[in-house]
Amino acid sequence: MVNLMKIIILGFGAVGQGVARVISMKKDYLKNKYELNPQIVAVCDRSGAAICETGLDEELLIQTKNDTGKVALYPDYGHPDIDSLQVLDEVEYDCLVEVTPTDIDDGEPARSHIMKSMEDGKDVVTSNKGPLALSFQDLADCARMNGVEFKFEASVGGAMPIINFAHETLAGCEIESIYGILNGTTNYILSRMANEGSSYEQTLKEAQEMGIAETNPYQDVEGIDAACKIVILANSVLNLPVTLKDVEVEGISKITSESIALAKKEGLLIKLIGEASPDALEVSPRLVRLGSPFAVEGTLNVATLKTDLADDVTVVGKGAGSVETASAILSDIVSIWKIRK
């Protein structure tokens, strides 16, 4: 008996499309391995929604979005005049995948989406850092009170496993602190500066031209994105009830090629490191040894968990990318399924 899991995806950018793609790619695998038949019953973006209670076609969703930019133009099942909260009210589903763009001022609209879903007794998977960084404890309490699963592996480090890794694989270990390179854009810029001896401004421009840095790179280069992830790790792994304003943040925009050259002479690299521990919540440029686990190049993310039993454990992975991030969301969907079936 193959069981249905009805899914609503809110937000259909790179990550949302990645989720549709991995669900389409992994249909047989999920059926055979987990007896799981995930069905996307609704997708919303700014244009409205596509809704079909017997399941939308994943490839057609992606194609419609790519061709027209609007899921509301999905053939026969498009609804241009409906907003996301209405969809959550009217469509029958089991699990919400919240992947709207991150907002770090008020966490909206993701926060309302997640809260509503949980209050309605639905499980939630998200990659959205905004609501987690601003009101983690409220969301966790809400999930607990409503007896629903709330998972967010994809919010930190994209495909790099860390949250579930800490909770499940390292179960039994007390995790004392976490250090990591949690932002791919800044790691790319700093790696290029170290390799080429180029200036910050020049390298940022190059990264923007390559699509690695955004047109408005503020959240990445000033460390805000990494700080959000530190808050999520501090809450979920270290049980510290903190929010974004508790993090001391210094970005990379003041890093000069001179400082990188001096560090290099000493066998050191400069990396933007996030630290979460009971004594410090910090994102700042730090010196790391060449050859150490932190000396990763390009857009890779890395994190070291300091534990009481296993000593240091380090994970490395791709911090961004549509299918890569969706892989983390799929793993959350599967773990919810294992609980629910």
Place this chain on the structure above:
Amino acid sequence: MRFNLVLDVPDVPGQLLEVLEPMGRLGANIVAVIHQRDVKTERGTVPVQITIEGDKETLDKVMGALESKDIQILEVDGVLRKEQITTVLVGDIVEEDLQDTVSKLNQLKSVKVADLDLKMSDEPKNSATKMVIEADFGLRKEVLKNIKKLGAEKGFLVINEV
């Protein structure tokens, strides 16, 4: 009794002799010397392992003599005595008085600036300074905090080790 020492010796001719001299003079018995010139610290110095034997009074005198010769004792019987902390400051250090920065660091308890490297930029505020600071073992956190504080006062970006 015996002491197993690790000393930090500059890689220049005559240094090993310089280190051994007080041991012989004061009557300590040298049990072993391990001196591998191709194993170096990041600063290019050579860590030399020496085991000496003698009564407590003699060995204490030797330690005193080494210290007065400014020979760095890194380890005694496997216990670290000193640790090195590297930091990079970004900012106009010349304008913000290099000497004052160093002396403020030296004023911190059991802290000494051991090495300093400057890279000036056309744009003074982009200039960088690397410092290697030696501190008694266990003071790392406190020293890093103090460097940060000093950096903030003088408007430098402080890049500390992880």
